[in-house]
Each structure stands twice: as C-alpha cells, then as structure tokens.
Amino acid sequence: MAENEQELRAAAREFGQEHVFHFWDSLDEAGRASLLHDLGQVDFKLMARLAKEWILNKPEPEHFKEISPVPVIPKTDPSRPDAQEAWEAGEAALRAGRVGLFLVAGGQGTRLGFDGPKGSYPIGGITGKTLFEYHADKVVALQRTYGCVLPWYIMVSEANGPATEAFFRDNDCFGLNAKDIAFLTQRMVPCMDENGKFLLERSDHLAMNPNGHGGCLTAMVECGVLDDARSRGVDFLSYFQVDNWAVKVADPYFIGYHVLRGSSMSSKNHRKHFPREAVGVHCLCDGEYRVIEYSELDIYPQLLETDSEGKVVYYAGNPAIHILSVDFVQQVYEKFDEFPWHLAHKKIAYIDDSGALVLPEKPNGYKFETFVFDALRFATHPPVALEIDPPGEYTPTKQFDGENSVVEARASMSRYWSHWLDAAGTTVPRDSAGNPTIAIEISPRFALTQEQFVTKSKAKPWPVTQDLYIDGSGVVRASINRN
Ligand code: UTP
DSSP, X not given: OOOOHHHHHHHHHHTTXXXXXXXXXXXXXXXXXXXXXXXXXXXXXXXXXXXXXXXXXXXXXXXXXXXXXXXXXXXOOTTSHHHHHHHHHHHHHHHTTOEEEEEEOOSOXXXXXXXXXXXXXXXXXXXXOBHHHHHHHHHHHHHHHHTOOOXXXXXXXXXXXXXXXXXXXXXXXXXXXGGGEEEEEOOEEEOXXXXXXXXXXXXXXXXXXXXXXXXXXXXXXXXXXXXXXXXXXXXXXXXXXXXXXXXXXXXXXXXXXXXXXXXXXXXXXXXXXXXXXXXXXXXXXXXXXXXXXXXXXXXXXXXXXXXXXXXXXXXXXXXXXXXXXHHHXXXXXXXXXXXXXXXXXXXXXXXXXXXXXXXXXXXXXXXXXXXXXXXXXXXXXXOOEEEEXXXXXXXXXXXXXXXXXXXXXXXXXXXXHHHHHHHTTOOOOBOTTSOBSSOXXXXXXXXXXXXXXXXXXTTOOOOOSSOEEEOTTSOEXXXXXXX
C-alpha cells in the first residue's frame, strides 16, 4: 500500500477521512512518517464498506434454512481401530517433516492487563515458566520423539512483535534452532467512531487494532510463511493460541484424522455442558461448517436446545485448536475479499480536535476483527471435528482470577499432572474435593504424555510432601518461582 503523502491524502479525502491530517502542520518529520506509516496500512475501500455495512446501517443477522450439529469424532479411545490408524498416520506425517506449527500471539491481551506480550506471562505457579516456554518445551520434546524439525511460525502484531522477538532472543529460543522459528506481523486496522470516522490515538498515530486471529490467513501468504512451509515439505499447520498452556501441540491423533480424511481444516471440540456456556459453537449452517459465537446464541435459539436427558444438543464448543492444510490457506487467501468481519463496540481512547486525550467511560467506537474459524466455510474437503477433554488440552488464560484465568490455569496444571503421578504409583495429597494440596509442574521435555511419564518414572515414587517440579531431565526441583 502507498505511503506517499499525496496518494494517502487523496485516499483519505475520497473516503471521508481527511480529518486524520488535522495535526499535520504541527508534526515533525518522524511524526509525519508515523502517520503515513499507519495510513499506508489502511485499506480505505474495505474500511468504507465495513463502516457502511456495520456502523451506518445495522446488518440483519444471517438467516439459515437449516442448522444442525457437526458430526464429531468421539474422544479418542486408543483402542478404537480408527484411532490407531489416525495415530499412525499422524506420527508418519510428523516423522516425514510434513507438519509445521502456527501460533497466534498477536492479540492485545487486554483482559490480562500484563505489561508485555501475553506469551511472556509466567504461568507456572512453581517455576514461573512462561507460556512461550511451555509451548517451546513441547516443541523440543516432539522434535526429539519424531526425529523431525517442526518449523514454528509465530504471529505477532506491531504492538508486541519487537518485545516478543526480543523475549525469544533473550531466552536463546528456549534451546530451539532460531532458523526454524519465524515471526510474522499481522495487519492492523483502524478503529472507527460511531459515524465511521477513524480515531486518532495521538496526533501522529491512528487508533488501531490487530486484524484478529483470522489475520493469519493473509499474513501467512504475505509474510512468506506458506513459501517457507512449502520449501520445507510442510503440508499441515498445527494452529494454537498463545494463552492455552495445555494445548497438545501437533497432536498425532488430530493430524492423523486430518490426513486420513483429506480435510482442508480441522478443529478440536470440547463438550458444552450447559446451553449458555460462554464458548463458540461449531455447527453446520445450510451445509457449511461454522462457529457461531457465544454472543449470537439468542439469534439462533436452536443452539440452546437440550435433549430429553438435559444434555446440550449443539455441544461442540470451539477451543480454537485447528489443523490447516497449507494449500487450503492459499485458497482462502485468494478469496479473502469474501472473508467475514466482526465488530466489537469498545471504549477507545482518542484525542479530540484540540489534541486533548479522551478516555471514554462508555463504548464510543468500533474495532473490526476477523476470526480464523470463519475459514471453515471455505473448506473444499469436509472439516474434521475431534472431541477432546479440556484438562490437558484446553485451559485458556484470559484474566488473572475467575473463569479462564491464571489462577485456574495453575490449579489445572496441578490437577492434570496429579493424575500422571497417580498412574505412576505415587499418592498425591488431596483435599476433600479431590484437588491436590500441593502445586505440581512437570516439564513437557521430560514427558509429553501420561504413558511416557509412567514409563520414565520406572515405578519409583516421586516425593510429594511439598510442591513438586520435575524438570526436563526428571530431576525434582525445589520451588523456584522466578517472579
Ligand atoms: P483473544 O481473542 O482471547 O484476545 O485471542 P487476547 O488478545 O488474548 O485477549 P483480550 O481479548 O485482548 O483480553 C485469542 C488468541 O488469538 C490471538 C491472541 O494472541 C490469542 O492467542 N490473537 C487475537 C491474535 O494473534 N491476533 C489478534 O488480532 C487477536
């Protein structure tokens, strides 16, 4: 996109956004360059369309003739013949180097309110290990297990990219090879006020937000990820979110089902236990795979149905864990003009015409985002939906306390790994509700699965009189909280 002043002024004028040059005469060279840089990223035509469709006219919700639950592959029971076949196909793809990793870490992490990229949050209650390190530990262990390289693509935004890259550098990429890790920066989009006008955050800077996790579908092509993946023989990308410490990165079962069924894009699902559980629902709408957001449940009330036993009929919750075929990402990219956008009414800080900063007390504008799950509707080969058990797979960290929080994530670690200790013959102290009374962390470098843990434990009991951390070499460490 052009960064030329005249062209950008002309575009701003044509699309009614000329006010963004209000402070131009007072800006120094760096300020002008900053404003032009922001404007150079703006797709004025797209923003005008979004303002017209979403802000100036309120769109009607989509109408579907028929909505039905997605066919879900039940939780993986290793004794099922298809599960065995899937496991073997997934392992074969890993050994052959056909799998890459795609982490989305470009979000603003507003709810957590942490000063730094969300991935650098010290999630380990004992170790203070960060989310990034937990993911990296799994990558190291997988590479060792399968004798492969798993190229790791990490999507960041302009706001957190430099800090994220510095964090990896300062930690020597957690022992991974730096040339197998690539950072890509997603696009930003301008926030708009209630009349569809861009807001200025500073005299030389638009109020902008990253274009949502769906932005990975353009960033992968534009930043060379697909080319790199193809040059390495990678056909499948294991997609995961930075704030889920528990995710099974490059899970062989999941990859295997994706491969065997020739899927374009696959999703894991976790069972909703009550109709208004705050999670998007994976379903079929007029034959297309969709995820209907939690906020839209009242528009499609059938999604709240329960059966005669009180179980949720549309139970496939979306934990945002996917496999994307490389060729499919390219196909979605070609059609990105048709990709849906979502808007959120938010409090957006801005400067007024006098240059004074305004911190609104109620929502005053809109942020536009794209969501990766909307790619499902473009699938040319039927998506796979695989049921999971959230413990050990899905524990998102959105805030410090309460639901989906740091506190819950830390408790989930102790609970999850206490079962491994039980299986290895160590009795974990528990309270009357069955929760461990000590904190537990086990490095994924030591064991990725309960089976590996039991084998490596060699029937020797682990000391569980105080908080227990087992490091990558199987050495028991005392509390080493690095906070
Ligand atoms: P969330 O929607 O939960 O956003 O992102 P967030 O940034 O983590 O937190 P809040 O909503 O501001 O509190 C889910 C995942 O998608 C990534 C996030 O980094 C996280 O891994 N994401 C989100 C992006 O990579 N880019 C985006 O534009 C938005």
